[in-house]
Amino acid sequence: MKRYLLIICLLLNACANLPTAIKNPPSNDISYTQAIQNVAGYKDAPVRWGGIITDVENEQNFTQVQVLYYPLDWEGEPETDKPNAGRFVFKTQEFLDPAVYTKNTEITVAGTLIGDIERTVGKKVMRLPLISATTIYRWPVYECDSRYDGYGYNPYYTGYPYYWGDYYWPFARPGVRYR
Structure with missing residues (x-):
């Protein structure tokens, strides 16, 4: 019985610590597929996307993180058991330490879609959606x-x-x- 009580307490505590922007999707939630098809049409729209970190690049005044996109569950956690749909990049003014935000870390980002950016994946050049992040949540x-x-x-x-x-x-x- 104590074991179940501990599990329930941990789950309730985990849900209580989620930022509001991660827990609740924007009112006009734009899917990754919609954004890929028409990035210019959805510019400055609020988004909440998540996935697995593939690359972290720290510049002098900002950090850019490339993420392998996965759909989110009801509380905003990436569902990595489902197929991924592509990649996106988010930009933040914060310094994100690559030792903490490592490759294969699950993350959810809320922010604004500001356009797209060109990235090289292997030898292929791709245009990926770019988000200006306001809230970043690294899943434990x-x-x-x-x-x-x-x-x-x-x-x-x-x-x-x-x-x-x-x-x-x-x-x-x-x-x-x-x-």
């Missing part, structure tokens, strides 16, 4: 100690089949990262 990755992942764990029971060496078998998977 939760890691669990696999010995205590909640399946079959009983601190008072040390017999077979649950206890095997240093972890609880067959349910624990050492080295697995949970999301």
Whole structure:
């Protein structure tokens, strides 16, 4: 019972800390597909997009981040189990440390579509939508100690089949990262 209470508290806490611009889409939410087809027609429109970081470039006065676009779920988190639709770039006046905003980090950005920008991906030159970011949210990755992942764990029971060496078998998977 305590385990479920802890999970519920963590989920409620995670939802409470989301910025409003990330939690709630703009009133006239423009999809990535619409923007790609007519970037000039949607210039200065508010957007909320997300995905996985592919590149971070820090200039003297701004940072540009290239993101592999994924659709967002109901709370604004990228759904990486669905197919991606392309890439976009967002620009911010903040310094985003490449050690923190690393490649493959999930991110959601709210801001204004200001046009497009030319980028080279491999040897192909592409025109990608450019967003002026007002809110940036980096999604946390939760890691669990696999010995205590909640399946079959009983601190008072040390017999077979649950206890095997240093972890609880067959349910624990050492080295697995949970999301």
